[in-house]
Amino acid sequence: MKRSLILSLFVLLLLGLATVLVVLYGKGYRFTRGQEGIELSGTGLLVAKSKPDGAGIFVNDHLTSATDNTINLSEGEYDIKIVKQGYFPWQKKIKIQKEVVSIADALLFSTTPKLEGITEIGVENPVIDPTRSQIAFTVASDSARKNGVYVLDISQKPILTLQSASTQIADDTVATFSKSKVSWSPDGKQLLATISADLNGSTTYLLDSRNFNQNPKDVTQTLAEVNSIWEKQQKDKEKSQTFGLNSRLKKLISDNFQIISWSEDETKILYSASQSAALSPIITPALIGTNSTQEERSIEKDSIYVYDLKEDKNFKILDSKTDVQSQLTWFPDSKHLIYVNNREITIMEYDSANKTVIYAGPFIENYVFPWPDGSKLVILTNLGNQNLPPNLYTIGLK
Numbered sequence: 139m140k141r142s143l144i145l146s147l148f149v150l151l152l153l154g155l156a157t158v159l160v161v162l163y164g165k166g167y168r169f170t171r172g173q174e175g176i177e178l179s180g181t182g183l184l185v186a187k188s189k190p191d192g193a194g195i196f197v198n199d200h201l202t203s204a205t206d207n208t209i210n211l212s213e214g215e216y217d218i219k220i221v222k223q224g225y226f227p228w229q230k231k232i233k234i235q236k237e238v239v240s241i242a243d244a245l246l247f248s249t250t251p252k253l254e255g256i257t258e259i260g261v262e263n264p265v266i267d268p269t270r271s272q273i274a275f276t277v278a279s280d281s282a283r284k285n286g287v288y289v290l291d292i293s294q295k296p297i298l299t300l301q302s303a304s305t306q307i308a309d310d311t312v313a314t315f316s317k318s319k320v321s322w323s324p325d326g327k328q329l330l331a332t333i334s335a336d337l338n339g340s341t342t343y344l345l346d347s348r349n350f351n352q353n354p355k356d357v358t359q360t361l362a363e364v365n366s367i368w369e370k371q372q373k374d375k376e377k378s379q380t381f382g383l384n385s386r387l388k389k390l391i392s393d394n395f396q397i398i399s400w401s402e403d404e405t406k407i408l409y410s411a412s413q414s415a416a417l418s419p420i421i422t423p424a425l426i427g428t429n430s431t432q433e434e435r436s437i438e439k440d441s442i443y444v445y446d447l448k449e450d451k452n453f454k455i456l457d458s459k460t461d462v463q464s465q466l467t468w469f470p471d472s473k474h475l476i477y478v479n480n481r482e483i484t485i486m487e488y489d490s491a492n493k494t495v496i497y498a499g500p501f502i503e504n505y506v507f508p509w510p511d512g513s514k515l516v517i518l519t520n521l522g523n524q525n526l527p528p529n530l531y532t533i534g535l536k
Contacts, residue, residue, distance in 0.1 A: 226246065252533070265322060268322060268325070268326055284309070286315040289307055314333055330357070341358050342361050402472050437452070497533050
């Protein structure tokens with residue numbers, strides 16, 4: 139009886155010890171050789187992911203594993219590099235903390251992007267809608283019926299020709315829409331097409347973006363009313379974006395941010411600083427396991443930043459806001475920015491890391507739009523041939 143009791147206690151002790159060891163192992167503790175022999179020390183976990191997967195993970199220049207995988211590392215800062223043949227490398231310094239999971243999430247871009255044409259009769263003044271799923275543009279050819287305003291739905295998966303992927307919503311039989319300047323409504327359902335005249339001023343028409351407008355509505359005399367409605371729609375949208383934020387965060391934004399745009403998942407704000415200031419922390423104590431890139435909470439007036447609402451982190455992107463609204467836009471994954479400058483198209487992470495020049499061929503600057511799924515970019519170019527009208531092309535990123 140006594141022996142059985144001792145055996146039962148011994149089994150329970152082993153089970154308890156095993157449970158403790160399993161819990162410690164899950165928290166990152168490992169047996170290591172120290173100065174006084176084998177000891178149990180705490181480590182952190184690095185989760186390394188990449189798109190596409192199967193890339194090599196280099197830790198301080200040592201090939202350690204392949205994505206997607208988890209690596210145990212001692213506390214400290216590490217130089218993490220993710221490399222795959224045929225793609226630009228990804229590199230970042232990541233801080234590892236004991237019992238904390240840190241993430242290296244690399245979106246890799248092809249070093250040999252594929253260029254494909256998606257229109258063929260000439261495109262002028264393309265404008266993407268606020269939902270970033272449609273591109274409106276004008277066509278000026280030798281045919282009055284082919285001329286006019288077109289809408290290209292880029293939410294469609296296949297890359298089709300102009301005739302099958304683009305919808306003509308106005309032609310030159312009513313007015314010279316091929317010479318108009320178009321602008322989108324906040325909901326992407328309507329367009330204003332303004333046609334300038336030398337003597338009689340300009341005429342503005344309201345167009346339905348989803349159908350051919352046989353009788354376009356002349357809103358020249360009521361343009362102020364239309365703009366007022368659209369401004370209200372925009373303000374309602376902006377109000378909904380800040381709805382639910384706590385009062386401290388709302389004050390931080392209203393006092394210091396001139397918002398350029400929100401990320402698509404509305405977790406980050408691209409902004410220019412409306413004043414020089416020091417941003418007070420909103421989340422205290424600071425969250426663990428967050429982006430370890432050095433942030434900048436001392437902002438300078440007119441410089442460009444990204445503020446991460448979830449992590450309460452602020453990152454500097456550019457020193458000046460010169461024409462930045464047409465040069466800097468969000469990538470669809472809400473983790474990257476597209477920067478167009480000096481005849482180059484660069485994609486960077488939202489904390490300004492991993493700046494990668496995707497394309498440096500001929501294109502018309504400021505006409506660069508992301509495909510909704512992030513698989514490609516749309517550019518306007520004549521491929522350097524001045525004898526050809528520019529057309530829309532895609533740059534494959536995968």
